[in-house]
Amino acid sequence: MKVGIAADHGGFDVKQKLVASLQAEGYSVTDFGAHQYDKNDDYPDLILPLAQAVSNGQVDRGIAVCGSGVGASIVANKVPGVRSALITETYSARQGVEHDDMNIMCIGGRVIGEMLVQELVKAFLQAAYTGEERHQRRLSKVIALEKKQTNNPMTSNPLVKVHSFGQSIWMDFIRRGILANGELKDMIDSYGLKGITSNPAIFEEAINRSTDYQQAIQELVRAGKSTDEIYQTLAVEDIQNAADLFRPIYDQTNAMDGYVSLEVSPYLAKDTDGTIAEAKLLWKAVNRPNVMIKVPGTLEGLPAIQYLISEGINVNVTLLFGLERYRAVTNAYITGLENRLRSGKPIDKISSVASFFLSRIDVMIDPQLEKIAASGGENAAKAKSLLGKIAIANAKMSYQIYKEVFNEPRFKTLADRGAQVQRLLWASTGTKNPAYSDVMYIETLIGPDTVNTVPLETLKAYQDHGQPASRLEEGLTESRKMLSDLDSLGINLDEITHNLEVEGVDKFNKPFAKLMEALENKRKEALSTVK
Known part of the structure; x- marks a missing residue:
C-alpha cells in the first residue's frame, strides 16, 4: 500500500515518528512535508498536496496531522474525491474505512498520545472498504453530492479552481465602462477575480478608444484643469471605484488580496526622487488602503521601493525580467519593512508584489533560437x-529565489511581527505566438503565494479551457538545464533581460505620450466649445 503523510508544525514530531515506523513496517511512504520544523507554516499549504495525491491515485491512503486535526480535515475535504475525518479512537479509524471508504485520516498531534497514534494508524491502514450494498448506496449519494457541487458554475470554473492552489487571479485591464455598468462586479463574482492592475498602455486604450470619458473630460476642462490634471483625475477616479469594488476581498483576506494598482509616470523610471514624490501624491489622492502604487524595478526604482515601503505605501514592483534584479527587489522590500519597524510603526498591513514579466522574454529570445x-x-x-x-523556466527559478529569501531568519523576524511576504506576480501573460497555447503562461505557473494578472482575452480563454493544477515546482531540473543550454548557445539571458527593461520603459513611455497628446487635443476641442 502506498501511504502519503503530511503535517504542519503542530504535527511535525508525530509525522516524523510515523514516517519511520511505517517504513519499518514495509509501507511505501511519501512524505509531503513539512520537511523541517517551522512554527509559522500554514496547514493548508502542507495538507493540500497530500489530499490531491490521494484524489489522483498517487497514494492509496493519507494521514494528515496538525495540532488538533481539525484544520487538516477541513482542508482535505475541499479536494474532490477525498473523504477525510478527524479520528480519536480505533473504532472510527477502522469503521470509517469499512463503511465510508475514508481515504484520509486526520489526527491531532497535540491532543493524543504517541501510543494511541500508532494504534489509530494501524487500524486505519489495515481496514478495507466492505462494499456492502447499504454502504455503497450511501457512498454513491455522497459522491453524487460532490459531483453536483463540482459541476456548479462557480466551483467548476477553472479561474476559481486556481485559487485552491494558492494563486490569486487578477485582471490586467480597466476601463470606466466596466465599472459603471456592473461588468467588473460580475467578473469578480463569476471569475473569482482578486484584484486589478493597470498601466499607461491600458489607460491610453481606455481613454482614447472609447467614449467612456468624454463627459468627464469636458467637465474637467470647464473646471480649468490642465492636461496632466485631467489624466490624473480620470485615473484616480477609476482606481478609487475599482478599489471600492474589491474592498470586501481586501477585508476578507486580511489585506492579502483585493488590490488595484496605479502606476507612476513612466517618464520617472530613472528618477528616484521623482518616483517617490509621485507615488506619495497618488497614494494620498486615491486614499484607499487596497491600492498599490506601481514602481518600475529599475536600479533607480530600488531605493524608491525601499522608502515607500518604509512609509507604509503598498508597492507593485513592475518591469522585472532578470533573477538578480528580482533578488535586489526582495531586499528593498525587506529593508523597507525593517526601517519601518525600527521607527516603531506597524508592518502588518503593508503589501507588495514583484511583477515578473513573461511573454516578452520569449518574444525576444525565440527569433535567436x-x-x-x-x-x-x-x-x-x-x-x-x-x-x-x-x-x-526563468519564472520557475525566480520562485525558488522567493522561497529562499522569505524562509530566511531575516524575514522570519519580520513575519513574527505580522509582515506579509512579497508575492511574485506573473505579468505579461498573454501569449504572443499563435503557435503556442493561449494559456501557457497561466497553466505552467500555478503555485502557492503567487498572483497572475491576466489580460481580458486570456482570462476568457482560461475560463473556457484552462486545466488548473499546481505546476510551479514541476520540472525544476529541466528548467535549470534549459537556462544552461541557452547560455551554451551563446545567448546571454542577463543581457536580454537588461534590454527588455530598457525596452519596457519605452513601451510605456510611447502610449503615455500618445495619451497625453490625445488629452491635450480633447482639452482644446472642449475649450473651443466652451467659448
Missing part, C-alpha cells in the same frame, strides 16, 4: 527544444 535551429548543425535540435520555454 529559430535562427540557430534553421542553420542546422549540432546546436539546431537544442535551440529548437528551447523555443517558447525560457520565460517559464
